[in-house]
Amino acid sequence: MLTIIKGPYLQWPTINSITIMWETDIPSSSKVEIYLAERIHSGYQGNYKKPEYIVTAVCDESFRNIHSITIEHLLPGTTYFYKIYSENDKSEVEAGPYPLKTAVGRGVPFSFTVTSETGGYSGFDQTNGQLNVDLFAQMQRYRPDFTLFVGDVVNDGKEYADWDKYFFGPGRDFMRTTPFYSCLGNHENYASWYYEFMGFAPPKNYYSFDYGDVHFTCLDSTDFVKKDSYPFSQDELRPGNPQYDFLIRDLQAATAKWKIVYFHYPPYVSGGYQVEVLRQLCPILEEYEVDLVFNSHTIVYERSHPIRAGEIDFDKGIVYIVSGGAGAMPDWLLPKRDWHTSQSLAVPHFVQVVVTLEQLEVRAIDLEGRLFDTMQIRKNADGVKMIL
Structure with a gap:
């Protein structure tokens, strides 16, 4: 059974990109989906509605244990949600959605x-x-x-x-x-x-x-x-x-x-x-x-x-x-x-x-x-x- 043994975790945020990494116990493919969720007065994950709209997805079909996917073309200082997926010939695994935030630009606390x-x-x-x-x-x-x-x-x-x-x-x-x-x-x-x-x-x-x-x-x-x-x-x-x-x-x-x-x-x-x-x-x-x-x-x-x-x-x-x-x-x-x-x-x-x-x-x-x-x-x- 394919298992995530580290992560997912977030690396190197910029104003328009971020890298998502994780490790699986068995070599497998890598995929990340990015969702933009609607902010509401109360509800899911810190006042955000459950994410449904996929902004982008990035796949890497090569098999590996340590996975690293960089998502680009995002907006500065913006909260998104992400899900990760790994798959090999015998099984698949996913995790999320979890929130992430891109880096802020100049002049923003x-x-x-x-x-x-x-x-x-x-x-x-x-x-x-x-x-x-x-x-x-x-x-x-x-x-x-x-x-x-x-x-x-x-x-x-x-x-x-x-x-x-x-x-x-x-x-x-x-x-x-x-x-x-x-x-x-x-x-x-x-x-x-x-x-x-x-x-x-x-x-x-x-x-x-x-x-x-x-x-x-x-x-x-x-x-x-x-x-x-x-x-x-x-x-x-x-x-x-x-x-x-x-x-x-x-x-x-x-x-x-x-x-x-x-x-x-x-x-x-x-x-x-x-x-x-x-x-x-x-x-x-x-x-x-x-x-x-x-x-x-x-x-x-x-x-x-x-x-x-x-x-x-x-x-x-x-x-x-x-x-x-x-x-x-x-x-x-x-x-x-x-x-x-x-x-x-x-x-x-x-x-x-x-x-x-x-x-x-x-x-x-x-x-x-x-x-x-x-x-x-x-x-x-x-x-x-x-x-x-």
Whole structure:
């Protein structure tokens, strides 16, 4: 009997396209149908009438286990419903309908969430995985447009079973309706499964995308700082390194009002596993006026003061946030905060970011839904920044 064992899940939303992926236990064909539903005052799936009108359908008759279908020619910031189908010579399976939303365009507010360590915390987790289930459920209550995972989503990326145990299994309901992006952490362990399961732009370990008024840049800090030289560099942080050169080109070309960069190893954290060599990237981030940097690796929450040139600068500084979200390791914090730390707490959490043209609002939320830290970055039409 043909069975869907992962997904469906959503990848790489743009203003007019989205990719839908899933995995079956037996090689089979792939098909996605997209429906446009009528919005009503009450009723089916969040005040939408049961979808009946098919907008488009895309088929791939080749047999495979990991399925990936990109739907194009959609409208910006629009809610659709989708159904997936797989079939082989002996059986067939379908799932849906589930809602999806395309990316919003410039000038339209949106929100996203950030977390990590769903697998990295597994060796310390006494809940037998319930913490991950609760974390995904709590994020779902905030209905983000998408989510960033800042690495270590599995315990060992080379173990096939880990991808379902720590990530796709606990996040199944959430990922059916919420696209996600991820960067490589050390627990992904350079695994090929990351590249097979993720629908990001090549080379997949680093990439960038625009969403609304934000330009996002994903880096692979495990490539900059190799396992055999961690926490020091092997001279990869220099011109001529493909990823280093990509970062400069990417930020030079970005035209969005806000810039956010994310990668796993933290250059600033008042705790264990700070990787100071990555501060070599900071002059580039400062030159191209990055606003926020998200990291993980240390399984705590920490927000820095705005930093520029190794000092606190409330006018032009960058805020670094460690969202080691799926676990809480208070023993990993230093006895006292370092100079760069504004707020820090070791609790299971995620971060919600609400974006408008004039403001980024960052909210740190624990597993029970309690707000325990907040920050606003405001920027006027001339690009003058104020951090509150």
